[in-house]
Amino acid sequence: MIDIILSSSVLILIILAIRFTFLGKINPKMQYGLWSLVVLRMLPISWLNSKMPESRLSVMHAAKAVAGTIHGASEAEQLIFAPKQGTIFNDMLSEDSIKTDAMRNASALSFISSIDWQLVFLTVWIIGAVAFGLWFLWVNFNFNRQLIKKRTFLMSVGLDGEPILDTDTLAFGNMQTRKRKSLPVYISDELCSPCLVRHRRGAVIYVTTDVAEDGRKLHYAVLHELCHYRQHDLLWSAVRGAVLVFYWFHPLIWAAAIISKRDCELACDYEVMKKMNQKERLNYRRILVDLIRTQTNQKNVLQVASSMHENAEGMKERMILIARNKKRKASTLIIVILIAALAAGFTFTSAPEYVKEISGQEEHAFNDFTVKWADAYSARDARSIYEMCENEELFLTLGEHTQGGGYWMGVSSPWPWNKDYVINILDDSSADIYYYYRTSSPTVFVAKETITVNKDKSGYKVSQDNWKYFDEISSKAEFEEAYRFGVPELIEFAAAYQLQADDNSDYNEGSKEILEDPVTAAIEQLNLAGAKVTGIYTDPYAKKAVIKFAWEDGEVYVNLSQPILIDEDDESVKRQATIWVVVNKNLTKEFRMKGK
Structure with a gap:
């Protein structure tokens, strides 16, 4: 939905700029028609498994870097991981241990990090959409009910505005029984001004008593409402209301709804006055002043009716345009069309993925090759690596x-044994492979290998091989790059960590103090460097903790847990761990351990 909101916002701003720049210089009907672009862009196309065409001109292409940073922060900061053990952070621990107790008292601030904000926003959106939807239905139901309750039939008019006096055609259910299509006109004093409304049986024109008693006012009011009917404005009013209900939180959508309703009235004014001379235009202007009621009630935006409500600014705008009768230049029209076309190009396209198009067969072959390479590297199969x-x-x-005459590679530890890796295909000739190096300590750290592949008659061959090791995390950027796809669950090391904490021998000296404090446990397991602890939240009942670490380039959140250890030999034997383990957000509270 983010791409729809961003693109539609830019599109609305462009159309508003066109409107206020070229107001009175282009056909009002074209001006009104431009808003259909916004409606089309607000359609949730991605929900229909459809994709916008890619373009470098796309708004999303310009915003891709920023969006990528935000998206990475929302996902990567919650990943669970464990780089290698062995570095002692005495200086850092000494500094942060002073802050820890004070920050525990401010744990409510860090509690924010443990909230599933996506679920919160979705819940708020649904509640808001339901509330606005009910309001939309109530506004229109109540409006129609009041009109039907107190109304008096006046006449029936043809679509040319001429009254039909044959009483046989005036029955409400028989409006199309004659060759000449007609609409009924009713009097209702529940209105402030004339309007066009659709009931279950069809469209109806309503006027007030004072309008019905003045022949000239009645004539112009009926002509105006018939324009709404011919433009299908009742349908567009319903669409406008539906968009407002769906995107109730978007202020630019509300602005677009208000301005588009005003443009709807300008388009009808233009249609009514199209064949009038200057004197008739001035007469129409004077009568329109009497017909229009100045209001700022927001219910008017949600009404599926073409009521003549305007605020002071809108009324002034209409009066100026009615008085003005300048000939519109073709060059201005061409400029507006070009701007609208460019706006569509900016907002109806998606950012290019920069991935070369390859056939399904070639894609599978390349994927199989990268898997074969990663498997061979993990297994230290030097001969296979040599051949590739x-x-x-x-x-x-x-x-x-x-x-x-043989081949050799690698060491016993650290090494990404057990085929512990993630492959990210970049295009049809390169891929990133994220290996998770393990030691028997146990610890894990990430190494990213980028391979470039050429294809000849014998198949694929690796032509370039570049490595980047993340055995020390010293910035948010490194954090997000190293753990873009996550790592194996450290929860499987819980029993080993608990054993280290319980062991009082010199070999594990200091492990208890480190592993039984969530801050130092996170630092040790993640092998962080240069980070400051800026927030702590602990839940002693759920056995959860969230630590916020900060570098100069940003902050990350780390989730930890104290799992329940279950003896694999005897499942009735359970123990609450005293150590903290970095975990995924959706953690498992129990972990099976081998019996002693």
Whole structure:
């Protein structure tokens, strides 16, 4: 929905700029028609499994960097991970231990980080949409009920504005029984001004008593409402109301609804006056002043009716345009059309993905090759890696030849054994592979390998191989890059961490103090460097904690848990862990451990 909101906002601003720049210089009907672009852009096309065409001119392309940063913050900051162990952060721990107790008292601030904001926003949107939907239905139901309750039939008019005096055609249910289509006209003093309303049986024109008693006022009022009928404005009013209900939170949508309703009236004024001379235009203007009621009631925006309500600004605008009778230039029309076309290009397209189009067969073949490469690397299969390298020099950056003519690569630890990796295909010739290096300590850290592949007659070969290691996280940017796709659950190390905390030997000296404090546990397990603790939230009942760490380039949130340890040999034996473990947001509270 974010792309719809952003693109539609830009589109609304462009149309508003066109309107106020070229007001009176282009056909009001065209001006009114421009708002249909907004309606089309507000359609949830992505929900229909459809995709906008890609373009470098897209608004979303310009906003991609910012959107990517926000999206990365909302996802990457919640990832669970554990870089290598072994670095002692004495300086950092000494500094933060002074702050910890004070920040615990302000844990309500950090509690914000544990809230599922996506669910909160969705709930608020649904409640708002339901509330506005009920208001929309009530406004129109109550309005129609009041009109029907107190009304008096006046006459029936043809679509040319001429009255039909044959009483046989005046029955409300028989408006189309004659060749000449007609609409009934009723008098109702529940109105402030004439309007066109649709009931279950069809459209109806309503006028007030003072309008019905003045032949000239009645004539112009009926002509005006018939223009609304021919333009299908009742349908557009319903669409406008539906868009407001769906996007009730969007202030620019409300502005667009108000201005488009005003443009609807300008279009009808233009249609009525199209064949009038200057004197008749002035007469229409004077009568319109008497017909229009100045109001600012927001219910008018939601009414599926063409009522003549205007605020002071809108009324002034209409009077000026009616008095003005300038010939519109074709060059101005061309400029507006070009601007509207560019606006559509900006807002009805999506950002390009920069991924080359490849056939399904080629895509599968390339995917299979990258999996084969990652499997071989994880298994330290040096021969397979050698065969997949384009040249000898590349292989020697990864492994070496043995004296017996064989191939060798890698070490026992740390290493991404058990095929522990994530592959991100960049295009048809390159991919990022995120390996999760493990040690027996146990710890984990991330290494990102970027391979570039060429294809020849024998198949795919790796031509370039670049590495970036994240065995120390010293910025938010590194955090988001390293853990873009997450890491294995550290919860599986819970039993080992608990054993380290319970062991009083010199080998595990200090482990208890580190692992039983959520701040130091997060620092140790994540191997953070240079980060400051800016917030702590702990829930002693749910055994959860959220720590907020900050670098100069931003903040991240880390979730931790104290799981229940279950003996695998005897499931009745359970123990509440005293250590803290970095976990995914949707954590598992219990973890099975092997019996001693």
